[in-house]
Amino acid sequence: MIRISTRFKYSKIMYTSEKNIQILIALMKKHGVHDIIISPGAMNHTFAASVQNDPDFRVYSCIDERSAGYMACGMAEETGKPVALSCTGATASRNYMPALTEAFYRKLPILAITSLSTRQFVGQLVGQQIDRSQQPKDIVVESVYISPVKDDKDYLVCERDINKALLALTFHGGGPVHIDLGTTFGKINAQQLPDVRIIRRYTNIDSLPQIPHGRIAVMMGVHSFINTELEKAIDDFCSTYDAIVLTPNPRSYTGKYAVNPGLLFSQLGYSGPLNRMDLCIHIGEVNTDAVGFVIKPKNVWRVSCDGQVKDRYDKLSAIFQMTEIEFFRHYAKSNINQNIQLQEFEEADTQIRKKIPELPFSNGWIAQRIAPIIPENAKLHLGILNSVRAFDYAKPQHKLLTFANIGGFGIDGCISSMVGASIKSPKTEFFGIFGDLVFFYDMNVFGNRHIGKNLHIIVVNNDGGQQFRNFDHPASKLGMESEPYIVGAGHYGPKSQTLIKNYVENLGIKYLSASNKKDFEDILPEFMENGQSVVLEAFTNKDEENEAFVLLRNLIPANTGLTTSLKGAILNHMSDENVGKLKKFLKRS
Numbered sequence: 001m002i003r004i005s006t007r008f009k010y011s012k013i014m015y016t017s018e019k020n021i022q023i024l025i026a027l028m029k030k031h032g033v034h035d036i037i038i039s040p041g042a043m044n045h046t047f048a049a050s051v052q053n054d055p056d057f058r059v060y061s062c063i064d065e066r067s068a069g070y071m072a073c074g075m076a077e078e079t080g081k082p083v084a085l086s087c088t089g090a091t092a093s094r095n096y097m098p099a100l101t102e103a104f105y106r107k108l109p110i111l112a113i114t115s116l117s118t119r120q121f122v123g124q125l126v127g128q129q130i131d132r133s134q135q136p137k138d139i140v141v142e143s144v145y146i147s148p149v150k151d152d153k154d155y156l157v158c159e160r161d162i163n164k165a166l167l168a169l170t171f172h173g174g175g176p177v178h179i180d181l182g183t184t185f186g187k188i189n190a191q192q193l194p195d196v197r198i199i200r201r202y203t204n205i206d207s208l209p210q211i212p213h214g215r216i217a218v219m220m221g222v223h224s225f226i227n228t229e230l231e232k233a234i235d236d237f238c239s240t241y242d243a244i245v246l247t248p249n250p251r252s253y254t255g256k257y258a259v260n261p262g263l264l265f266s267q268l269g270y271s272g273p274l275n276r277m278d279l280c281i282h283i284g285e286v287n288t289d290a291v292g293f294v295i296k297p298k299n300v301w302r303v304s305c306d307g308q309v310k311d312r313y314d315k316l317s318a319i320f321q322m323t324e325i326e327f328f329r330h331y332a333k334s335n336i337n338q339n340i341q342l343q344e345f346e347e348a349d350t351q352i353r354k355k356i357p358e359l360p361f362s363n364g365w366i367a368q369r370i371a372p373i374i375p376e377n378a379k380l381h382l383g384i385l386n387s388v389r390a391f392d393y394a395k396p397q398h399k400l401l402t403f404a405n406i407g408g409f410g411i412d413g414c415i416s417s418m419v420g421a422s423i424k425s426p427k428t429e430f431f432g433i434f435g436d437l438v439f440f441y442d443m444n445v446f447g448n449r450h451i452g453k454n455l456h457i458i459v460v461n462n463d464g465g466q467q468f469r470n471f472d473h474p475a476s477k478l479g480m481e482s483e484p485y486i487v488g489a490g491h492y493g494p495k496s497q498t499l500i501k502n503y504v505e506n507l508g509i510k511y512l513s514a515s516n517k518k519d520f521e522d523i524l525p526e527f528m529e530n531g532q533s534v535v536l537e538a539f540t541n542k543d544e545e546n547e548a549f550v551l552l553r554n555l556i557p558a559n560t561g562l563t564t565s566l567k568g569a570i571l572n573h574m575s576d577e578n579v580g581k582l583k584k585f586l587k588r589s
Contacts, residue, residue, distance in 0.1 A: 041088020069099025
């Protein structure tokens with residue numbers, strides 16, 4: 001413990017009841033911020049009362065914030081360690097600016113904590129509530145607002161953002177950091193601080209932590225091309241620790257340990273253990289778990305050269321600012337060969353696929369039918385949400401690479417991205433599955449004169465955004481009321497038999513269509529043929545689309561039967577009509 005002698009004596013240590021301030025104090029301790037210079041004021045009085053008696057801090061007082069800021073510069077320079085500042089609202093916080101400017105250009109680790117009630121009072125003629133939401137670019141390297149904590153989600157955001165701020169004190173050479181700290185003037189009655197989660201950052205020159213015992217998985221977000229060198233490093237790591245690589249669509253890793261978690265982990269009745277890993281190593285960027293499947297890691301390590309705090313699963317404990325090859329090679333051992341977890345997953349996946357019933361003609365059925373026959377040397381592009389979900393439930397050939405615009409997760413440009421890729425690889429066959437709204441949003445690209453003869457595109461036309469009709473979407477509760485403005489139905493000559501046909505044929509692209517499974521099977525060989533770009537329009541029914549989705553999500557029954565799968569958020573967001581349909585579908589399956 002750190003102790004400092006003072007002429008003021010106090011009987012015991014007490015903390016504010018405000019959770020956000022408790023979290024800040026606890027994380028300051030864990031990140032090694034022990035020196036604090038406090039300037040008196042109303043807004044920061046609960047923070048001051050909470051730290052002034054704590055023996056883990058050396059607390060100093062300075063009336064003038066300008067002097068306090070420069071004192072902090074001197075302390076940080078002398079010790080090489082971070083120093084915190086605390087002041088009230090109003091112009092007191094402005095007086096830190098000269099010293100923070102000095103600290104910025106000298107990369108000194110100064111933590112400026114400015115207090116306010118909450119930002120809802122800024123600009124509302126409330127005294128001392130000035131706007132600190134934007135900072136001059138050369139006074140701090142990071143600025144965060146920490147609002148009072150009202151619920152568990154607020155707690156996680158508070159914990160993450162304070163970690164982010166404290167890590168910034170030393171990130172890329174370090175520098176001053178600003179925390180705008182909300183207060184509700186809580187009582188000073190807490191006897192201890194919460195057990196907070198610290199996030200640590202490691203580089204390739206640090207001593208790296210040991211891999212914990214237990215179930216290990218690599219979560220692959222959207223990722224650029226993975227070369228053979230990185231694939232081998234990942235395979236060696238998985239072999240060493242009996243790990244698997246979760247590769248939902250879009251998929252760029254096709255190594256030995258790749259598994260698609262989409263179908264198994266989307267089951268309403270599935271509760272582990274394969275999705276409850278002890279350590280999840282997160283690489284790549286945005287994940288398609290937004291469309292349904294669930295993982296529940298106890299601990300997450302993020303590996304990325306950017307070194308940034310990106311806490312997708314609210315369990316981040318370590319960031320490895322290095323290349324993925326450096327990370328996996330550091331931990332892998334070449335003389336170990338384990339694949340028990342891989343075998344467990346493949347067995348579970350095989351068993352659940354045997355339960356897939358006959359699906360109605362839908363995006364889900366099309367994915368199940370076409371995924372296994374797309375050649376491994378082809379490439380597959382998918383529309384977001386319904387199409388990418390449908391193929392997460394399907395099982396393509398192992399080496400097939402898949403792509404989708406899930407960086408921004410918008411429907412614009414999905415087909416244009418596919419066309420761009422096909423132009424650069426004219427000898428590769430490109431397959432694409434998109435909804436009708438995606439097609440019409442991006443239809444102008446079909447008039448581009450650079451389009452080649454290597455496109456195979458399926459347009460699933462169900463007249464609107466099927467995502468909003470699906471049984472587990474909040475908009476489905478509205479039933480037909482959601483159709484005109486939420487689903488966006490009724491545009492583009494709804495399910496016209498000639499609109500897309502005339503358009504693509506006039507541009508020299510072959511057109512096929514199917515309204516049922518027999519039609520689809522009849523024209524499938526022609527669709528798969530090489531040598532000419534083709535658009536296949538599949539006309540599906542919105543209710544059958546939903547039925548297929550329900551069936552694919554309920555292959556594993558809930559522990560207590562049918563009613564469990566209908567409880568909670570899912571039941572609350574379904575119309576009475578859809579609840580009845582769901583019960584009927586599940587009984588049928």
